[in-house]
Amino acid sequence: MAKVYNWHLKRKVEYPYEEARPKRQVAWVFDINKCIECQTCTVACKTTWTSGKGQEYMLWNNVETKPYGGYPLGWDINILKMHKEKGNDRTLFEVSPDGEVVLGYLPEDEDYMYPNFGEDVCYGIVEKGAFFNGIHQVWMFYLARICNHCTYPACLAACPRKAIYKRKEDGIVLVDQERCRGYRECVKACPYKKVFFNAFTRVSEKCIACYPLIERGEQPRCVQTCIGKIRLQGFLSHPNNPRPDNPLDYLVYIKKVALPLYPQFGLEPNVYYIPPIHVPKQFLYQMFGGKEMVDRAIKTYLNAKNDRKLLGAMLLFGSTNKIIHRFRVDKNYAYGYDDKGNLISKVPFKEPVYIRPLYDKKRDVYRHSIP
Amino acid sequence: MLKRMALLSIILIGCATVGEKKEIRPSTSAKPSTETYTDRIISVKVDAIPIKDPNSPVWLGAPLTTLNITPQNIITPKQGKGTIKQIKVRSIYTDSELGILITWKDETKDVYDYSDHFCDKVAVQFPLDNKNLPSFMMGNMGGRVHIVEWKAVWQEDVERGYVDINDIYPNYWTDVYWYVNSGEDSVRLEPPRIEEFKDPEAFKFIPAYAARNSDMKIERSWPVMEYSAEGFGTLTPQHRQDAKGWGIYENGEWKVVIVVPRSASDAYNTQIYDKTSVAFAVWDGSNKDRGSRKGYTMWIPLELRK
Ligand code: SF4
Ligand code: SF4
Numbered sequence: 001m002a003k004v005y006n007w008h009l010k011r012k013v014e015y016p017y018e019e020a021r022p023k024r025q026v027a028w029v030f031d032i033n034k035c036i037e038c039q040t041c042t043v044a045c046k047t048t049w050t051s052g053k054g055q056e057y058m059l060w061n062n063v064e065t066k067p068y069g070g071y072p073l074g075w076d077i078n079i080l081k082m083h084k085e086k087g088n089d090r091t092l093f094e095v096s097p098d099g100e101v102v103l104g105y106l107p108e109d110e111d112y113m114y115p116n117f118g119e120d121v122c123y124g125i126v127e128k129g130a131f132f133n134g135i136h137q138v139w140m141f142y143l144a145r146i147c148n149h150c151t152y153p154a155c156l157a158a159c160p161r162k163a164i165y166k167r168k169e170d171g172i173v174l175v176d177q178e179r180c181r182g183y184r185e186c187v188k189a190c191p192y193k194k195v196f197f198n199a200f201t202r203v204s205e206k207c208i209a210c211y212p213l214i215e216r217g218e219q220p221r222c223v224q225t226c227i228g229k230i231r232l233q234g235f236l237s238h239p240n241n242p243r244p245d246n247p248l249d250y251l252v253y254i255k256k257v258a259l260p261l262y263p264q265f266g267l268e269p270n271v272y273y274i275p276p277i278h279v280p281k282q283f284l285y286q287m288f289g290g291k292e293m294v295d296r297a298i299k300t301y302l303n304a305k306n307d308r309k310l311l312g313a314m315l316l317f318g319s320t321n322k323i324i325h326r327f328r329v330d331k332n333y334a335y336g337y338d339d340k341g342n343l344i345s346k347v348p349f350k351e352p353v354y355i356r357p358l359y360d361k362k363r364d365v366y367r368h369s370i371p
Numbered sequence: 372m373l374k375r376m377a378l379l380s381i382i383l384i385g386c387a388t389v390g391e392k393k394e395i396r397p398s399t400s401a402k403p404s405t406e407t408y409t410d411r412i413i414s415v416k417v418d419a420i421p422i423k424d425p426n427s428p429v430w431l432g433a434p435l436t437t438l439n440i441t442p443q444n445i446i447t448p449k450q451g452k453g454t455i456k457q458i459k460v461r462s463i464y465t466d467s468e469l470g471i472l473i474t475w476k477d478e479t480k481d482v483y484d485y486s487d488h489f490c491d492k493v494a495v496q497f498p499l500d501n502k503n504l505p506s507f508m509m510g511n512m513g514g515r516v517h518i519v520e521w522k523a524v525w526q527e528d529v530e531r532g533y534v535d536i537n538d539i540y541p542n543y544w545t546d547v548y549w550y551v552n553s554g555e556d557s558v559r560l561e562p563p564r565i566e567e568f569k570d571p572e573a574f575k576f577i578p579a580y581a582a583r584n585s586d587m588k589i590e591r592s593w594p595v596m597e598y599s600a601e602g603f604g605t606l607t608p609q610h611r612q613d614a615k616g617w618g619i620y621e622n623g624e625w626k627v628v629i630v631v632p633r634s635a636s637d638a639y640n641t642q643i644y645d646k647t648s649v650a651f652a653v654w655d656g657s658n659k660d661r662g663s664r665k666g667y668t669m670w671i672p673l674e675l676r677k
Contacts, residue, residue, distance in 0.1 A: 051547060051548065052545070052548065052549075052577050054536050056544060057540075057543065099444060099447055099449025106487045106659070107486070107487065108487055109485065109486040112486065158448070160447075160604050161662075176582075178582040178585075180579070181586055182484060182586075182661075184489075199484060199485035199486070199536060199539050201577055201579035201587050202524070202586065203578070203579040203584060
């Protein structure tokens with residue numbers, strides 16, 4: 001195996017291929033504090049890409065409730081357990097068993113049958129009367145998931161056909177539908193279980209990052225439709241050259257407010273999560289790269305109200321369908337620009353408030369509860 | 372010992388044939404052969420190859436070769452422990468075709484390919500150049516091989532129509548299969564089958580089909596595919612498909628016939644005059660065998676007895 005640099009782990013890790021970072025890496029920031037699990041993203045993805053034969057069970061985008069939910073069932077617990085048995089200080093590639101490229105498992109048929117398992121179920125029982133005593137200690141949160149278009153994809157590494165490729169221009173990871181022979185090595189290898197087998201075509205399929213949209217400068221469907229405006233898609237620069245005016249670079253590399261999911265697996269996943277602040281830290285540490293990373297992210301997030309640039313970057317979430325390549329803030333607004341420098345988004349820090357009189361003389365009507 | 376086992380299995384196959392009252396076709400070599408081998412395959416001449424009848428006594432006229440199967444543990448991903456230990460092979464030929472009957476014990480009949488279920492398969496490999504044998508593992512750069520693969524799911528496709536999602540998961544349903552459910556059709560009591568996909572637009576929603584994946588054939592005449600390869604990961608379907616085949620599962624055993632033309636104008640095919648070599652690979656779906664997770668044999672000489 002080659003040695004490649006993984007900036008999440010700040011060390012060289014093993015990977016079957018040499019380091020070959022794309023020109024720019026497609027990436028997302030999900031502020032899961034704001035997710036309401038409306039599943040609009042899931043439905044948007046489903047109706048756009050997986051309404052065909054054999055795709056009935058597929059959810060390239062899914063939103064699960066933690067701590068109990070998971071699609072496929074127990075995907076995280078299963079791989080974490082296997083990883084722990086091997087001593088989880090090394091990546092899944094570094095602890096691969098003999099005859100395997102990477103440590104992984106193939107989910108069983110039934111694992112895919114309960115996409116809503118544990119939905120809205122909280123960690124424990126809310127004690128009697130806790131409602132009235134202020135903040136209760138029982139928690140849960142929503143974890144929105146898509147393919148991470150990893151820098152070091154396990155799906156790609158495991159494919160003996162070399163049917164999976166990572167695009168040079170934007171780092172999108174795709175399964176070549178003509179070349180794949182349905183061996184499902186990718187399904188087994190991906191620790192996030194974001195490659196799916198189509199039993200009708202007998203070929204594997206996965207999230208394509210809505211590349212037809214991205215190619216024309218638009219953010220993917222799940223981002224465009226997000227009700228909670230929790231998502232921002234853009235491109236990350238090389239980890240050594242972050243650009244402070246690129247909202248993705250700024251949130252991920254510079255402010256470090258958004259964190260990769262299970263970076264210890266060693267794939268350098270490119271969906272970055274702002275951790276949910278009300279969840280016990282211990283739970284977040286195991287998910288998002290440890291104490292130091294999580295504590296700093298939460299501290300930075302809670303301080304956003306005093307950090308105009310950070311707040312500005314976060315206001316741009318869900319403000320436009322176009323991909324924001326550059327942003328800036330001034331006293332009153334956050335501005336987003338496309339790759340040609342055109343202004344595509346302008347969001348006020350403070351929403352204007354209009355107070356209208358109860359009686360409208362012009363129309364001779366009374367306004368009651370209309371804002 | 373091996374020979375005794377082989378003989379026993381001839382008797383068993385013979386009994387099964389008689390017991391099931393299969394139609395006996397006229398043949399030049401109806402007399403069962405008593406010859407058994409473990410290091411070569413002797414093909415005998417017949418008038419016609421009973422492609423769809425692995426139980427035909429015509430096959431019994433050919434010597435029986437028993438071959439040990441080795442688990443593929445050379446390249447990654449490896450098979451680990453294999454479940455198929457042996458295959459039994461007979462071969463017959465005509466002026467134009469060479470037929471190979473492969474039988475092996477497999478307690479589980481795995482037909483469908485879905486989630487963590489894999490179908491049973493077998494493949495026969497020929498060298499393009501028998502004088503300079505390429506690697507027995509799917510050839511090597513410059514050493515091309517001609518591979519014919521049979522899959523249990525293709526057998527089902529041919530016999531009963533393309534295995535639809537409705538067959539595997541009867542209750543799977545997407546609200547709308549675009550360009551399929553329309554008008555009064557849109558209120559249905561069961562999901563549409565692929566035969567109801569008439570509008571070409573509907574096929575755009577079947578990615579591998581739309582991408583012309585040559586393994587993904589809704590219409591298939593034979594349950595086999597012909598490929599070329601020059602090493603692992605290079606398996607490429609041939610443009611011209613000349614091979615035929617048939618497989619049946621009986622009494623815990625697969626019996627699969629594979630037939631190739633002896634002299635094809637197809638430059639990717641092997642040309643068989645008086646001898647060639649063959650290598651085999653078998654996959655047990657229940658063992659999650661697929662791709663390089665398989666059992667194999669090395670090259671075995673195959674001789675056409677005059
Ligand atoms: S659309 Fe947005 S808010 Fe709704 S579930 Fe998806 S990520 Fe969460
Ligand atoms: S998340 Fe899984 S499917 Fe997506 S690129 Fe990474 S390894 Fe591949």
